[in-house]
Amino acid sequence: MTSFLNAMPGAVAQGLIWGIMAIGVYLTYQILSISDLTVDGSFCTGGAVCVVMMTAGYNVWVAMLAAALAGMLAGLATGFFHTKCGIPAILSGILTQLGLWSVNLAIMDMKSNIPLNVNNYDVLISLRYLQEVQKGTRPFWQHPILVVSVFTLAVIGVLYWFFGTERGCSIRATGANPNMARAQGINTSFNQVLGLALANALVALSGSLLCQYNGFAEINMGRGAIVIGLAAIIIGEVAFGKLFRNFGLKLLAVSLGAIIYYVVIQFVISQFKMNTNYMKLISALIVALFLAIPYWKQQYFHKKGKVRQNA
Amino acid sequence: MLKLENIWKTFNAGTINEKVALQNLSLTMEEGDFVTVIGGNGAGKSTMLNAVAGVFGVDSGKILIDGVDVTNLPEYKRAKYIGRVFQDPMMGTAATMQIEENLALAARRGQSRTLRAGITRAEREAYMEQLKILGLGLENRMTAKVGLLSGGQRQALTLLMATLQRPKLLLLDEHTAALDPKTAAKVLDATQRIVEKDNLTTLMITHNMRDAIAYGNRLIMMYEGHVVVDVSGEEKKKLTVEQLLNLFSQASGSDEVDDKMVLS
Numbered sequence: 356m357t358s359f360l361n362a363m364p365g366a367v368a369q370g371l372i373w374g375i376m377a378i379g380v381y382l383t384y385q386i387l388s389i390s391d392l393t394v395d396g397s398f399c400t401g402g403a404v405c406v407v408m409m410t411a412g413y414n415v416w417v418a419m420l421a422a423a424l425a426g427m428l429a430g431l432a433t434g435f436f437h438t439k440c441g442i443p444a445i446l447s448g449i450l451t452q453l454g455l456w457s458v459n460l461a462i463m464d465m466k467s468n469i470p471l472n473v474n475n476y477d478v479l480i481s482l483r484y485l486q487e488v489q490k491g492t493r494p495f496w497q498h499p500i501l502v503v504s505v506f507t508l509a510v511i512g513v514l515y516w517f518f519g520t521e522r523g524c525s526i527r528a529t530g531a532n533p534n535m536a537r538a539q540g541i542n543t544s545f546n547q548v549l550g551l552a553l554a555n556a557l558v559a560l561s562g563s564l565l566c567q568y569n570g571f572a573e574i575n576m577g578r579g580a581i582v583i584g585l586a587a588i589i590i591g592e593v594a595f596g597k598l599f600r601n602f603g604l605k606l607l608a609v610s611l612g613a614i615i616y617y618v619v620i621q622f623v624i625s626q627f628k629m630n631t632n633y634m635k636l637i638s639a640l641i642v643a644l645f646l647a648i649p650y651w652k653q654q655y656f657h658k659k660g661k662v663r664q665n666a
Numbered sequence: 667m668l669k670l671e672n673i674w675k676t677f678n679a680g681t682i683n684e685k686v687a688l689q690n691l692s693l694t695m696e697e698g699d700f701v702t703v704i705g706g707n708g709a710g711k712s713t714m715l716n717a718v719a720g721v722f723g724v725d726s727g728k729i730l731i732d733g734v735d736v737t738n739l740p741e742y743k744r745a746k747y748i749g750r751v752f753q754d755p756m757m758g759t760a761a762t763m764q765i766e767e768n769l770a771l772a773a774r775r776g777q778s779r780t781l782r783a784g785i786t787r788a789e790r791e792a793y794m795e796q797l798k799i800l801g802l803g804l805e806n807r808m809t810a811k812v813g814l815l816s817g818g819q820r821q822a823l824t825l826l827m828a829t830l831q832r833p834k835l836l837l838l839d840e841h842t843a844a845l846d847p848k849t850a851a852k853v854l855d856a857t858q859r860i861v862e863k864d865n866l867t868t869l870m871i872t873h874n875m876r877d878a879i880a881y882g883n884r885l886i887m888m889y890e891g892h893v894v895v896d897v898s899g900e901e902k903k904k905l906t907v908e909q910l911l912n913l914f915s916q917a918s919g920s921d922e923v924d925d926k927m928v929l930s
């Protein structure tokens with residue numbers, strides 16, 4: 356149990372970082388009603404761009420901005436495939452994701468792993484900082500949990516404002532009912548591209564935070580990101596859905612969902628001494644289960660309805 | 667106001683499912699015309715409305731709205747001129763958004779969507795007044811999700827949305843067909859009031875012959891993708907359902923009258 360408690364702050368920090376990615380997934384999956392698989396690639400793009408820029412001597416903020424822009428480009432590519440080439444959204448994301456594997460390697464100079472030494476660069480967050488704050492050799496306000504929390508709240512604030520604007524509302528309408536949106540003069544294709552770009556910018560931003568935290572960028576760092584994102588959304592909805600009605604709070608629930616996800620995983624790892632390589636299988640099964648529940652419910656009620664009719 | 671010139675539209679061209687839905691269709695509507703459209707299943711009524719709205723392009727011919735050639739404009743750009751209510755109550759509104767949000771989206775039809783507030787306090791008050799006119803009590807449920815409304819309430823809301831920003835052309839595709847008779851009558855009544863109030867140029871498809879006669883100043887009947895009967899003015903006012911059925915069998919060259927038309 357102590358090993359679990361010791362690992363708690365790390366799990367929360369990781370959950371917060373991935374939570375920003377999950378908010379990006381929320382934008383496409385829940386608001387635009389698109390399952391965007393670009394994220395598995397654009398997450399790494401963000402990390403790669405950030406590390407390469409920082410090792411080249413750029414300021415951390417510049418590097419993170421560049422990472423977000425790179426993620427945006429990835430989203431644009433998927434949007435282009437979908438709206439201009441008529442390729443189904445899921446397949447468009449898969450194509451971009453596949454292509455990004457080469458692009459990400461190219462960004463990282465064909466290396467599968469690039470280190471970012473905390474001692475040599477001014478990073479925003481780091482696993483090392485977390486330990487140092489706990490030891491008392493660093494001021495508390497450099498604690499990764501605090502820094503990423505502030506970051507997350509800022510992201511939620513901006514999104515809350517944006518989705519209340521005319522443009523933001525039109526994006527929500529595009530996802531809710533594209534026929535109605537077009538009848539109201541909304542360019543649904545443009546909005547889909549915009550939403551995909553915005554979402555992948557957030558995903559890449561999250562990747563740029565994770566590589567700072569871990570101290571390296573790695574070609575496989577985004578593998579399964581979409582599943583983690585969905586898990587966070589589902590956990591957030593199950594845990595806080597009844598409580599949080601406001602859009603801003605819903606985004607917060609996604610972030611909290613990601614934290615819960617990482618804490619649970621940390622718990623499983625430290626309690627059962629499980630090989631971490633099994634985590635992806637477990638995550639996949641859990642998400643599949645939660646996605647299936649609404650369907651099963653519906654089937655169940657359907658059958659019950661039939662019985663009543665016969666009676 | 668609306669001019670259709672020799673429109674042709676074929677679905678699934680070159681396949682065994684090929685269907686010529688519009689055949690050399692021409693129609694001219696004057697400003698303020700309220701035209702009711704009847705015709706059997708598959709006559710091309712919905713296809714005509716969708717072609718005008720720009721849901722799909724046409725194979726040949728020209729579509730002009732208020733003198734502007736919109737033949738090659740995408741659907742979302744034509745929306746500037748057109749208000750629409752669909753047959754399916756689910757189609758015209760965003761179920762997961764609030765009543766007032768839906769109205770605010772509609773109020774901005776034809777305008778560019780900026781970073782200004784999606785809905786303002788002044789708007790809310792104005793919408794409340796307009797919802798009162800519908801007489802369905804929706805003015806007290808402004809922040810309710812539209813998905814919670816009944817089919818009739820949704821159609822009435824869609825009608826209000828279509829006309830919130832005065833359209834040059836109002837397109838109604840059997841917008842009361844999915845409703846029970848009582849609700850249908852209510853929505854039709856609201857339609858009549860709104861059209862009269864704003865003197866809207868309206869094209870209304872219906873399967874109900876009596877409605878087709880009772881509403882509007884002109885009636886057209888479609889058959890095999892074009893207009894075969896066109897009556898207006900005094901002649902239309904004196905029209906009876908029997909006469910209409912006769913006109914239909916003459917036009918289609920058979921006594922076989924569409925079941926649905928007889929029933930209604």
Ligand SMILES: Nc1ncnc2c1ncn2[C@@H]1O[C@H](COP(=O)(O)OP(=O)(O)OP(=O)(O)O)[C@@H](O)[C@H]1O
Binds near residue numbers: 677705709710714
């Ligand atoms: N998107 C489409 N793809 C293929 N065929 C279509 C399509 N839309 C309509 N059609 C065909 O075109 C013909 C005209 O259809 P349309 O929907 O315009 O008829 P309608 O007059 O509205 O009939 P109804 O009274 O049944 O609504 C029909 O044969 C229909 O099957």
Ligand SMILES: [Mg+2]
Binds near residue numbers: 711712713
């Ligand atoms: Mg039809």
